Amino acid sequence: MPIARWAFNIRQPLLLENVEPLVTSLTDDDKPNIVPVSNLLNFLPKIECDRLLQFRLEDDMRRALIGRLMIHSFFAAHHDCRWDRLVFSRSETNKPILLQPAHLTKVSFNISHHGDWVILVGDTSLESTVRLGVDVMDFQEQVPGESFETFSACFLDQFTAKEVAFMTDAPADPSSPSGTAPQLKRFYRMWCLKESIVKALGVGIDFNLKSFEFDVKDEEETTKPTLSTRIQVNEPSPEFPEEGWSFEEALLDADHCYAIAAQSEMEGSGPIMDGSEIKRLDWKELLKDAVPYPAQFS
Ligand code: COA
Ligand code: MG
Numbered sequence: 001m002p003i004a005r006w007a008f009n010i011r012q013p014l015l016l017e018n019v020e021p022l023v024t025s026l027t028d029d030d031k032p033n034i035v036p037v038s039n040l041l042n043f044l045p046k047i048e049c050d051r052l053l054q055f056r057l058e059d060d061m062r063r064a065l066i067g068r069l070m071i072h073s074f075f076a077a078h079h080d081c082r083w084d085r086l087v088f089s090r091s092e093t094n095k096p097i098l099l100q101p102a103h104l105t106k107v108s109f110n111i112s113h114h115g116d117w118v119i120l121v122g123d124t125s126l127e128s129t130v131r132l133g134v135d136v137m138d139f140q141e142q143v144p145g146e147s148f149e150t151f152s153a154c155f156l157d158q159f160t161a162k163e164v165a166f167m168t169d170a171p172a173d174p175s176s177p178s179g180t181a182p183q184l185k186r187f188y189r190m191w192c193l194k195e196s197i198v199k200a201l202g203v204g205i206d207f208n209l210k211s212f213e214f215d216v217k218d219e220e221e222t223t224k225p226t227l228s229t230r231i232q233v234n235e236p237s238p239e240f241p242e243e244g245w246s247f248e249e250a251l252l253d254a255d256h257c258y259a260i261a262a263q264s265e266m267e268g269s270g271p272i273m274d275g276s277e278i279k280r281l282d283w284k285e286l287l288k289d290a291v292p293y294p295a296q297f298s
Pocket of ligand 1: 064067068093094095096110111112113114134135136158190191194195198199200201202203204205209
């Protein structure tokens with residue numbers, strides 16, 4: 001399979017056994033077997049550590065840290081690259097860019113973090129030229145009890161009439177009256193799709209989100225990936241082609257959905273996604289190739 005898709009639940013406790021012998025100290029006094037994730041800053045370059053240390057909320061830091069670790073783990077696992085040889089920068093729109101090693105700089109990858117999950121998507125091939133974008137959303141982000149109309153009022157002008165109709169036409173769910181309202185679930189799904197395009201193109205947040213429209217064919221999401229959603233691009237260009245797009249959408253659990261956008265430059269290369277469920281990683285797998293960046297302490 002050419003595209004790697006990984007999901008990591010940030011609520012997994014980091015146990016001492018997951019990091020030994022990489023990290024041997026700094027366990028929590030109350031829970032001697034649980035290691036603070038800040039230990040893992042050793043496995044990232046100084047510039048990333050400095051950024052991560054600026055987060056005020058522990059969960060924000062945790063998600064962003066795990067995202068960076070997943071990118072390293074992906075290049076180590078699929079491109080046989082030594083963990084501490086990777087050098088990154090950012091584009092003008094803040095998209096991470098790989099600078100070193102030089103032979104891997106064209107490999108597409110993207111991450112997203114929200115709620116309990118971090119997702120990575122990455123191209124495992126050196127030959128293909130695929131654009132990749134991913135977005136994950138936590139349904140519980142809205143104020144509890146807030147109606148769909150109130151919650152979505154500020155955002156609905158970012159969607160086309162057909163996309164708004166898809167959200168508002170959602171049937172009520174009598175089996176789960178206290179769960180997230182079906183309209184909100186569709187709103188988050190549409191939001192993920194829009195963001196996956198923004199991120200695959202690597203553009204900024206001022207991008208016109210009505211310049212393209214989604215046609216959702218499978219209306220209900222489950223943990224099994226849906227591959228049937230299609231896109232229409234109003235004014236196709238070399239920067240934003242209409243052809244070659246594939247989408248993967250699914251639920252990670254009752255509260256989170258994700259969407260992946262992939263666009264292949266290779267004509268007639270067939271579907272990019274294979275329909276298999278996203279791979280859920282644990283700490284052991286995430287850190288199996290990890291080595292510290294020694295230079296950051298100099
Ligand atoms: N293109 C692609 N990837 C980008 C990116 C860009 N321009 N800018 C950042 N990223 C990557 C980074 O790896 C970043 O994580 P990191 O900084 O910890 O390394 C990650 O994407 C963030 O993605 P996500 O977790 O999904 O964050 P987000 O949804 O808050 O932001 C943006 C995504 C930054 C790309 C941007 O589109 C944004 O701010 N969007 C929110 C506002 C909006 O109007 N959305 C409309 C949807 S209808
Ligand atoms: Mg997002």
